[in-house]
Amino acid sequence: MFKFFSFVVLLLSSTVVFGQENKGFLRGNIADGEEGGPLYGATVRVMELSGVGAISDFDGNYSIQVTPGKYTVEVSFVGYQPQIFKELEIKPGESTMLDVVLTSKTLAVVEVVYEARRQDSDVAILMERKNAAVVSDGLSAQSFRKVGDSDLSGAIKRVTGVTVQNGKNVYVRGLGDRYTITTLNGMMIPGLDPDGNSVQLDIFPTAVLENVSVFKTFSPDLYGDFTGGMVDVVTKKFPESKTTQIGVGIGFTPGMTFNKDYILYDRGGFDWAGFDNGSRKLNFNPKVKIPDEVLADPYLEDVTRSFNPELSAKSKTALPNGSFSIYHGNQINKKEGLTLGYNVVLNYSNEHVFYRDFQSNDYLKDTDKSQHELLKNITRIGNVGKNNTLMSALVSGSIKTKKSTITATLLGVQGGESSAAQRVNQDFNQNQARLIENVLTYTSRTLSSFLLGGTHKFKGFEMEWNNAFSYSRVYDPDFRETRISVTDGDTTMSTGNGSGIDRFWRDLNEFSENFKIDFKIPVGKNKKAFIKTGALAALKFRDFEVFSFKHRRTNLNDIKLDPDWFLQDDQIWSADPTSPNYRNGTYTIGNYQPANNYSARQNVFGGYVMAQHSLWKKLKLVYGVRVEKVDMFYTGQNNNGDVIYTDQNTMNELNILPSANVVYGVTERMNFRLGFNQTVARPSFREKSIAQIYDPITKRTFNGNIDLNQTRVNNYDFRYEFFITPREVIAVSVFYKQFDGHIEMVAFPQQPDNIKPRNSGEADLLGAEVEFRKAFAKESKSKFFSRFFFNLNASFVQSRVNMHDVLVDGEQTEYELRETNLREGEVLKDYRPMTGQSPFAINAGISYEIPESQTSISLAYNVQGEQLTIIGSGRVPDVYTVPFHSLNFNAYRNFGKKSRSRLTLTVSNLLNDDVSLVYKSHGAEDQFYTSYKPGVGISIKYGFTF
Template identity: 25%
Template structure:
């Protein structure tokens, strides 16, 4: 059968290329990727400029050859070049099928480059074209061209994706953190932050990323706790015989670098704080390790250092062992200056109702370290075993210095007093990821794949320090303010979560792997997560705050053992228990567990050469239990309680693909998924900021999601794409973050607000404007354009039967859903032999979108849309040495939020400044 198919392929290629029978045809296959067809490889007749490239199915053809001897050169970036001598006979068709790979062989010439196939734009575009389901990915090649430094920034280059400013959360088609999932090599990752479901994608630097896939349409083999997208990070592997690359970069910000800068006392420049837990064992002893007073200094230039090492060992003709190691360090200083006004509304008489009005200064320092290693053992072409280990350590230090007025202080014209709120926050993350993956092929038609992972995350918030002062400009004095219990406090928070996950799948092809009518997959996915979180406040309550004056630049002269002994202030814990017995001031905490067991059957069947269908059914059993012991209660629940959710699902999915011709695909997708509440959305633990607080709602229930999509794809050539898509979603019993009315100015919680609908259209284009190449292929230049537009309409219809929250109006747009998003880039590339220059302009715009939903007659808070423009330039002097320059946020717009009233009065505003960096890398 296989011989017949090869003969038919040869016959088809022969007919399609020329009438002359003096030709060479064949197929190139990829030994490094399950012997799949290798597209876009180069075939050149040695000593001439005559050649061609393989098509989408790996086929190639050379026609019009005179009879005689020739040497053909087969090459592809990242693979060994092969030279094969042939004899062309008059009136005959010469067939040459070539398996391409990176393993060593007895070849006359070997060419190794640093770019591997699965990271290139054209290869990912080919995978998108061939896939049955709707998928999008961005690879390492494109990340480098656009100066993308991490996975979070990578997602923003994909159609329909945007990000909430000042947060790690991304939104896909208007759906935020709780509606998305994150995986590494297809295996789940825990969150590094108790307030989020997904891990901060900025922790994954571009050095470890092979590609980032955004799955916005769903199949049965994917987790179904999702309605926005699954973000799957594929880690790098090496296919080169050897690699050693070192890179260094430095950068500056126009409003930060070399300016005055405040830093938290405790963590060092390298971003390590060993004092992550409090040492308080007696409330009469002031035993805190860190100073209250921030350290004054200067913001130095940002630095980055990375080292890549790879080695491939050939064990036999079919067996190899490869090792890839990456280590990196980076830091970043940022400063923001602006305003924060707690505008509530305007009364019927036109009077503005406001709370605090602050001038704001925010100093932020971030340092991160990353180590990744993988070992890949290719036993033979049919069996492969790989182990991945990833360690990420990040430390983020923020000093927020707010000065202004409140309803009680500084409002009247004759009141020359100001409120000063100082908040110092440090977040330290340590993430450990361990993965073992195995792929196996048995015979011609059966695959068995398995994977197992163990992940652990340590999230520490050591010694969050808050102070509130009253500044009297008439007397030039500063005193303690104590209107609320948290006005002067220290907080310690610690989170630990571990996760064990695994999957197993059996694949049966309906034919053999290369030529078949489809396949049937049976699989199992399992996941067990366990999270423990505790947090404790140490409130400093002053006996006579109105007469307690201090030096704002030397807070430790007030907050010390001597003043504690004298009774100037006392210390109470978060539960108000003032005792010398450490066992009586236990921290607030919550414990959470979640187990998922899922089985699925997924069938792909090719009804004809043009029409393919993918039908899947997934069953999931999901159990979640959250126990808490806090100092607050929620209506219907005590401050010491627990909640259990136990649901079973049967979830179908359907993907259809119709190939109009070789360049045009029509696609359709539909599925049913669900959304579980997050741990922190349920636990009624309160997180407090300078002028806001947020707590969970244990009454939350899961949402049911119905998803549908239609898409048209046109592939003009191997590097071009034009696509148009329409999508819609119905989310029953949707979960939303909302602002409720309370004594706190901005008090946020979560609720099943009602049913939500999302409808939208997406347009994407990747076009080659200019492409020139010299006859000898030593010089080339091209100009390319890429862009995508998303238009979206979202509507949340409030559940008015809910008496716990009084919603403002009948409906709202969804939180974080930008009605209009535009991404565009223009790139010019010029190369001469080993020299290469690339210049790229990258533009992004997101229109106004809801920041938080209002209740109790307060309108929504809206985040204003801003344009962003970046410039990237890189030059490669030779195979070894290259430099890169980038300038980000060239337009430096003002980032603002406003209350959604006709006057659109600004509540928050600040600028980020323009960042410039220069880097150099050397590849040995």
């Protein structure tokens, strides 16, 4: 650790000492406005200096070092309209950015470049989108800077059809995590939750990002297992200039911060860093047999005393939230076309959360069909306190020659979450028990990924290769749950009414190795058509272990309500005849059970071939096929031990995925797009298992389904897009998807707190998207109104599943099961919505920019429609996610010498909306499944750039 901090100090020192350069740089990127992508071989010439200039490399980048001053610059390429930029100012020790889009004709898209000292790189994103083969959207680094987003989770909400769940996971077109994947520099990596497809976006600081692209339609050179969209996060290879940034932030939530009712527990000394320091470790071999209490074996006492005695949630102080970040990056230009680039970014955040009256309930339909209101089965209401820490580091280095670039990226993330719940659990059905519960949990999440890749330009073809090795761990040490029955003031630990003390340890370790290689071969007279081919190998390995134990009492009634009392020294069972607790007190039961412990692995090998060419100049065709062979293997057994799997092949699929996309350029700024392709969605390791995974906070148990199959999807897309100016666009899309084997979560008929995934036969959805971006700069004569920028995008989707085709436990259809539980007056339809699919999603934002004071103010609104989340079964009603209306305010101002200081104010959830899931049934009032209030968050951040 000392060496690491020494390195950081040295890095900062070198920046301060050597940061002042006599010369400055003119840098940027030349894009091909005709075909899209970088323009290789364009000439950039400083007209006042004879022989001073550069040729753009195969990434379209260039760099010129000149003496400070004002210059005229010409950008040209054979067959393209040259562009001249006057009065470009080069400052000492700084980089002036000039990004240019060259076309064969003078377009409105190009005109604004002349007016700016650096081109708004939103132009490049829109030009890439205009010329892309598939339906896509994106954000540039310039967009991040304008709005002041500190991480990607806030920025990406402005992309059409994109919503962010839980502040970090991205959904596209309302489809859930299953149908959305996230890649880093084109490579799939696991997230902090390896069972999810989307990577937690708040681990990516915007300072290190080049852009983010959202692909909404498939082409054969992309991964075959996405349907809603693929989010590709691209980090900077070569920063524009030598830059060091330091940021600190503080935040609070009224009603949470400094709340005297906040609860947590005494934790480990390294919880602040996201690590358990060993205070929660299991201090004996979990596979050693624990002797029965009747045997009076002294080892039972040793085992019981080895546990951490803390079982009770305690009053703590909810401190303000804090964050810290440091970034350093540079581009170094050597002689003979050699360029070096590097980025180092470190982030840390610490957050305290308090939910008062957090609910997690079970409701059932009445057995009397004339009764519409839902019956309480179990209610759980109380307070929950959490402390979340997140540390992340990203280090990258790149080297570029005239025809090759090689980049290495190391990503490390460490997160920890401590939580405590204190609540009342009331059973209204089976035993009428009233339990006082204390639940203490801790989860440590680790992600390490090393990416290495290169692009090379040879005579006649281009090659790109990438490799990503990742390690992911989710460690849940010593989850503790105490339930004490209280009836008329009497306390008891009788297990018959649900009382007890449970503890368990979970450990998930996963390794993944991904390698892919792509070849692009230009063909035709002008070499603008091409054939592309490549291959992929993706391997995953997982081990999952669970060890569970229980504490019991010899005397069930003579107890105290304080959970910590049970493991006090004078309350622990003893085998010593001379002890006051001889064969009396608290003892431990529970031996190693192989059920719920499993190993799994997955192999995916793929290849593709595709072609892109034009017909009659305005018509672009992109077509091809991708083939992926996937195998999954499982090792584990059920609770009874009569079903055992030993590295058994549970999935063996060969997927042939055709794709065809057509782009018709009506004018230079207007496109029509048509596309058809096939994709798949595969179950996760956890889903395709026989494991049972319990969540003590929500009291839900997830059950795996070893018979789960993949989902095949046919995708049809149409889009009209009109690029008015570099920042303005109007787009309308229509899409249709057919699902074969859509995977949904369903509740158990007799156990509503147990859920499992299942294939629900055929389903389809029809959707539309609209996007509108408008800058008022030219239209408005008022200086005030000319600074406004408005964006609106919305998705509307209607989905349906034919319940006659959905089999429940292989016996009866979902339609038949629902029919037997109809309420009086209820009409059962043949179709219901798909789970995880929102009927609409709306993102709207307005910003106000004051260039002279470098100030920006923005307001963003996001909402996703009510969606079916868990399928009911029998008397268990359906569970829906209630729309969460997110209204967020953000403002920043730069000040100080050269505007190197920035102060940012953010207010999130201005409407103070709740996060709720509810049970819904015909004629009944909605009842809470889970519900909590995240509160209104206020944060202030200060950043300084060296």
